[in-house]
Each structure stands twice: as C-alpha cells, then as structure tokens.
Amino acid sequence: MRQEKDKALIFELSVPGRVSYSLPELDVEEIPVDELIPAEYVRQTPANLPELAELDLVRHFTELSKRNHGVDDGFYPLGSCTMKYNPKRNEKMARIPGFASIHPLQPATSVQGALELMYKLQQELAEITGMDEVSLQPAAGAHGEWTGLMMIRAYHESRNEKRTTVIVPDTAHGTNPASATVAGYRTVTVKSNDKGGVDLDALRQVVNSDTAALMLTNPSTLGLFEDQIIEIAEIVHEAGGLLYYDGANANAILGYARPGDMGFDVVHLNLHKTFTTPHGGGGPGSGPVGVKADLIPFLPKPRVEYNEKTEEYVLNWNRPQSIGKVKGFWGNFGINVRAYSYIRTMGPDGLKRVTEDAVLNANYMMKRLSEHYDVAYNQICKHEFVLSGKRLKKEFGVKTLDVAKRLLDFGVHPPTIYFPLNVEEAIMIEPTETENKATLDSFCDTMIQIAKEAEENPDLVKNAPYSTKVNRLDETTAARSPILRYTFEG
C-alpha cells in the first residue's frame, strides 16, 4: 500500500498576506479609479487567487513536475504520437529575444528575420512533402486537418461543385471524422482489407460524385505502408475527389516517400511529432498544411512571400480566394522556430537517417515481441506496429489495460492502447529513432516478463501499478459527477 498522501492544491497552500510578486511604484500622477471608470464597471469582489511566497510556489510546481513523466524521464513508445527527444538547442533558439520578444503586428521591415525563417521553413516543408506551397498558420494536427478540408471545400465550390462527403478508413485517427464534421462534411467510413490497407473494392463502392476527399494516413495507424496508394489516388481523382494526407506518421517516410508524389493534394504535418518540437503535456503544437498548385489560391491568409524586387519578405493579404484566417496572427511561431532549428540540424541525409532508424527500431521490436504477443499484421512495418493482447485476455483474463498499467512499474510510459479500433485489445508501439538498442531491449524484456506474469500470477498484473504516486483512478465517478474546479470554503 502506498504511503503517498493527497498533494495539496495551490489554493490550499495560500496564506492571506503572503506575496511572490514585486512591481514598481506608480511613477505617474494617480487618478482615482472612479474618475476613470464608472463604478458599475469596477470589480466588486477580487478573484480568489493564491497568496504564496516565492519559494513555496516554486516548491509546489516542482513537486507537480515530479508527478509527471516526460521523454527526458524515460521511454515513451506511445504509438502515433512520435515521442522522440526534444532537443535542448531548439528551446534555446526559440528563446532568443529577436524571436521570443517580437510583436506580430510590427512593421514587416522590422521583422525580416522572422519572416525569412517562416518563408524558408515553408519552402523546406514543401520539399519534404512534395507539395507546392505550405502555410504555417494551423496550430495543431486537427487544426491542420480542418484547414485542409476547408480548402478542399473552397476548391470544389470554386468549380461550382457541391460535394458532401469525406471518406476515412476505419483505422483513421478520431480527429479525421471530427474535422470533416466541423468543415461541414458527412463522413463515410471505408473498411480495411486483411492486409490492413484500404479495401479497393469497398472504396470503389463509396467513391462517387459526392466525394469531396479521402483522408488517409500513410503509413496507416497500423504502421503499414499503403502499397496500393497509387491506385487509391486514381480511384478518388477519377471521381473528381481530392486526397488528404494526415501527416501524423510522417516520421516513417522522410526522404523515402513524399505525399505529393503519391498523389495527395493536401497535407498536414505535426511539427510536434516528426520535427521534435515538445508536446508540452498536450500542446502547443503546430500543424502546417501543404497543397498542390490547384489549391494555392485557397490557402489561409496572409501568406509569407518574398518580393524579389524589393528584396524583402512580406505578408500578403491580397488573397481573394483564400479561406480566410484560421488562427490569430501567423501560427505558432515559437514552435515553428524549434522545427526549423531541427531541420537545419539534421540536413537532408540526417532526416533520411531518422526514418531509417525509426523503421529499423520498430521492426526490431516487433520481431522480438512477436513470439509473446500476437502481431496484428505480420509484415514489414514502418515506424510503429500494433500488437493484440487478446490471447492474454482470453487465457488469463489480463486485459491490455492491465499490461499498460503494469508497464508503469518499470518506469516506462505505456504504448497507445485500444487504438486502432479494428484490432482487438490493441497495443500500438512507436519507439522512434532517438532511443538506443538497450532501451528497446529492456522494454521488450519487460513486455515478455509481463506476459509471463499474466500466465503465472495474473493478479499481479491486474492490480498494477504499485510504484506510482497514485493508484488506478475512478474515472466513472469523475465523468458522472464532475468536479472541474476547486471550491473555496465559506
């Protein structure tokens, strides 16, 4: 039994009269507030905010940090999330005052370096994906998906075509159908074939003159390269639809394949996956979108462009067919600085090597684990692979959830579980290229040990974890009777 007690909330540590902050004295003539603002606009009760001295506050947040697991703490093979190392030099670059402390609305002439960086990153992402132009405006992957679908919608409407459906495979990320809905489309799901790819016959049956686009992740969320991609592109294009590339798994293809060459018309990338920007505990990310020439007019505005005559970088707002703005200002610039730092650090050969090692690591682990867990699709994988825990469940009553919780006792963040939806008791493992062989072996050994434990002492696994600060949580009560904020006494 754990000795851990409840961790106090910052509000519970508050003592009236304590302060951390220091501000300068007012250096201009003070005018009574009621002469500046009508009394009915002035706040009557101050917000109930914490009162702590600085060290108490620092200790509180430091203690919270110790109750968290990041990539720097240990292996994080969370499938489809590409939890690779987040280089320290990227953090340093983003904090240079010339990047961190510039206002987005300053005259363009006073932020030429920032615009140049954005322009070059756009160009380089276009080269990496095989697209014609890129916008850095979307804030995250899902935001990029929606932006891409809005451009697809604008494209069809510009041709006076009213198309109403977006096709997604049954293995797709949940954001794909959700983004389609938000863009005003109805989702049609197409099932996978027995090799984990899109079933071409099923696809032919659902593709028609109503099809706006097919959204595809390649390699798929099963970690398998869609080897019929050229045929798929032909089927969709023949019906007048477009192909959307969900770049969540782009770590598998750098320098080996490009969405633009596979027939995709619109692409988003997750810079917080493939391009090493930190996940931050759930954000911020960055989800640039790239398009083929036909869709350039619809890109979000403004565009960062280079004016060869004046030799200046500019923000071009004169984009009459643009879908408009999708976010405040020009995107998550600070994240884009980090991604650019990474691309410049790796160079073209380095990026290709990233993909090679990511794929090698994944295949190696899949092979090692294949004797102890069912491999969902027994073929070469790309950067990730999916196991099924159905045998452990059927024979010993040990679920995939239990295996994941047991992994916590070994200082490892568990893989993605119960996704993709078409694999029973799914365990989706993505090692990334930044992990060494000893880490991969240690994880495989642990997984094998857990499989053994499940057989010999299933309760040991079912009651895990034992070493974490808290035990498994009562999630049902949390959802049924939500407590979403601290309530002050009295």
Next chain:
Amino acid sequence: MNKYSYLPNTEADRKAMLDVLGVDSVEALFADIPDKARFQRELNLPKKLSELELNRYFNQLAGKNDNLEDNINFLGAGAYQHYIPSVVDAIISRSEFFTAYTPYQPEISQGVLQAIFEYQTIVCELTGMDVSNASLYDGPTAFGEAAFMACAATRRNKVLVARSVNPEYREVLKTYGYGQNIEVEEIAIENGVVDLNDLNNKLDDTIAGVFVQYPNFFGGIEDLRKLADIAHAQKALFVVSVNPIAMGLLESPGVCGADIVVGEGQALGNNISFGGPYLGMLATTKEQMRRIPGRVVGQTTDLDGRRAFVLTLQAREQHIRREKATSNICSNQALNALAATVYVSYMGKQGMQDVAKLNLQKAHYAYKRLTALPKVQALFTTPFFNEFAIKLDADITYVNRQLLEAGIVGGYDLGSTYPEYENCMLLAVTELRTKEDIDLLVERLEAIL
C-alpha cells in the same frame, strides 16, 4: 563517433538488429513502398549545421528583427507585452512538463493534470464562470468554438458580432462559421462601443449568440449588463472575449450575465513570440458544461481513496465520438496554460489587482499627454482600460517608421482594418512602460507631426 546527436544507433547496433530481422540492409525494410510512390532523389535541403553554426545562424536571423526588449513598445491590438516573472520560465522549462504528452495515463501524469485543474479554477475565478476547459489554441479560435457552442445550445445558426471586436477574431469566427454554415452578421459601433440600437434591430429569435469583447478592440469598456439583458431577451447566448489582465480591475463577465467567456490568455506569463503559441481560454456556465469543446480535467479518487485528477467528460471528444464530437480539437495548449497558472499564482490575489491598476493609470497618463498635443485627438470618449485610440493628422505607416528610428514601436494602424478610421492609431500601455518612455513617445510624436 556518431554523426548525429539525436541518433544513437551505431553501425554495430544496426547490424545486430538487422541480423535479428534476417535482412541485409535497412533498404529491405522499405520494400513495401511501390516504385511509383518511392522518392528517387535526395531531398533538396540545406546541409546540416553543428550547434555552433546553428547558434550563429539563428542569432543572425533574430538580429534582423527589432525586438521589444531593445525598443519601447506601445503596440497591443490582441498581443500584449507584460512583465514575466523569472519563475515562469523556470517552471515551464522543467522537462517533466514540456516533454510529456497529453495525460492519457493519469497515474504518471498527476503533475500536468493537477496544474490544469488549478488553471481551470483560476480561469473560473478571473471570469466569474462555473467551468473552464483546459484551454484552446488561442483567443480567436476560442471565439470560433464559442459560436459552435452557442449554435448547438440554441439550435440556431446565426450569430451577431460587434465591430468593436478585434478584426482578427471576427475573421476567424467567419472562417469557423463557414464550415458549419453559421451566418455571421456584424453589429455597428457608436463612440467605440456596441451601438445598442443596431443590436436591437438585428437581434431576433434566430440569433444564437451575441459576441462582444471586454475591454473591446479599442480598449473601451462595453456595458456588459445591458448587453446581456438584450441578448437574453431573445434567448441568445451572451459571449464575451476578455483580456485576463483587466479582470484584476473590471467586473467579471460572469457577474454581468455572460454565458460563455473566452479570451486570449497570452498576457498571463506568455512570451509575445511573433503571435504564438498562445492559449485560448474558454469558460461557461454549468448548463453548458457538456457542450464545452476540448480537454477538461476533473477531480476524482484513486482506488485507495486518494484525491487525484483525470481527463474527464471524454464522451464529448473526437477520439470517442469521432464525427459526432463537439469539436475536432485534440490538444490543448497545456504548457501555455501552465505558464498562465504559474503567472497568476505568482501575481496572486493582490498582484493581479495591482498590475491592472498600473496599466490603467499609465495608459490614462499617456492618453492625457497625447491628446493634449495640438495635432492629436481622442477618437472616442468611452472609458478604457490600457489601450486607447487617437486620431493623428498623418499617415500611420509614416509615423511608425519615424518612431521606430527613435527606438519606439508605435501603435496599431486602425485604418488598415477600419477604413473609417484612417490616420488613427491604437496604443497599448502596460506596466512595462515608465513615465520616461511615455514622455519620450509624446515628445517624438510631437516632433514627427
């Protein structure tokens, strides 16, 4: 020696792994990519840089920008430069926070979960609302998400937005609205605040929500109570976008009758960073709790009865509901929300009031001195917080160019988005500006005009 800092596999490691796989080369692992889809040449990208070269190159790029630490800044218009205590960066630089993913495994993610729970409480306190989510991308996108909520709650599909709302927010609202076939109509302004007559004329029982900003884009303080009553008379939701720094001084929208409060959280301890990453706040009433977009953290207990925190109400979200989700958003801006949480906790109950007062007083000092200049007039006479509009007798682009030569980043050119306000400038004055800074601006501006 390895050629790449971030790639640990040596040739020996690679060979050992390939042997286990029974293949000769890594190339064999790419045999599943058909020739037609295979990229046949090298990527055309610049060669790799060592850390030393990278430092040099990035510093050179950054050096081409006039940064706000070396210049005196009066530009706001949606992104605000404030004092950021040293503690903020120290905390958000802890890699347990910044190298973690979304807290899907709560047993090893209590740190970020509890921090978000504290963030949600802080947002509720600042805005006077019942519930907050874990944050959205930024202020403008939160505005767009609020439109989805308002339309779902009222089963109507048209919203009214005041022209006193930041033009960027209105633009993003229109883009968001277009996808969902939500009609967006603008409400005229009078003396820099919502024109109540125009609002009354346009408001009927087809309107899902009335969207305003507080303080508004011109810095002016809208009469929220009156606007809430008007909106509610037609059963429309009242949606308010706030500047959180102003909440240390102004009555909270919750007390004034708001149904949804959104806002740009950047001002709370986040770098201005050329426009992002920021965080979008979104808070609402208990009635609308289950329509809230994005992540929400709730309190619960573990199996031993210990207090603990977990992502909750997930039945609304895309990974469960797919095409029926309340939004497609998947991430929040957790690290920015953490920065905001540390900032507000650091400033505390008194500090948030004091910083708001400094902004108010300094802005009014600047206003008084500037409008005393012969060629400068106040554009509006409504009460304002830390931002105000003036009319000059000169082209704003020209004025700003001159100011920058004196080391001053001037205000926002209102004529660029409001044709009727040509030659008008919007100035923000925060606690960072000293009397000397403001006096220098006045002196320079007088000389330029």
